[in-house]
Amino acid sequence: MIQFLHRLLWFVILLLVQVLILNHLHIDGYGTPVLFIYYIFMLNAETPRISVMLQAFCLGLCVDIFSNTPGMNASACTLLAFVRRGLLASQVDRDINEDYEPGIRIMGFWPFSRYIFIGSILYVLVWQTIDTFSFFRIGELVFKILASTATTMLCILCVDTIRRKK
Template structure:
């Protein structure tokens, strides 16, 4: 499948999954999975980050428009898209020449786990910090961040296990 068509399909699929299904799930009163950030994880690595930042902005903006959340998803998504390259270099120890050959599915599980956990925790912490916008609710921010991150990561790894193509 063409890489551009795959990215468009992934964008639309994750956006619709988030706004039509997952935004309506509120497990135990405060846990909500935000699986749309998987798009940022799977977006191809390139030296030019402008297409990623533009797409991340549009993804966050669409989620905000459907969720009526005033830009918090846009900022959170844009931030992890911006810092993604730093964590990519730190965790995977890849150089610029390895960007085109990089595929998250072909990396060791421990590195993929660290990469996704760090970016998810950053995203969720920013999201819930902006939602509460107060230091009086800092314990709620931490609880929501940790619990929603666990639920999001569980869905991500379960989905990647189910939809993984058999490598021959």
């Protein structure tokens, strides 16, 4: 029960921070940090795949509702949740069924950064491609993807560091 409330609190806080603050941030007109996918990254490693996907889908849909892009973030989130387990397994030597929350302290800085990097670039790639819906301005698209990934990673690493210090 406590665990559930804890999750719910994270869900709501990340959602609000994303839609009220971060969605209006455009660093140099391009990079928008997508901090809310931290929720998907930090779910317990033993959480069943189906549960991760459903939670990710709901989170994505909520963000979509606020930003008038129904389906856009939801599909990218579902994809991220789908590949999460494989991604995690490729970066950690532990047994995949072990009970732990992915984070800097448990995984180490570099494995966790690689995990976040691959996950967020995948997410931003899908999200920005759907948004632009053409490869007409490929340079601008690539720049947007790189800028968003960089700011997203920075935000997630900061939040994770602060969270573990408590």
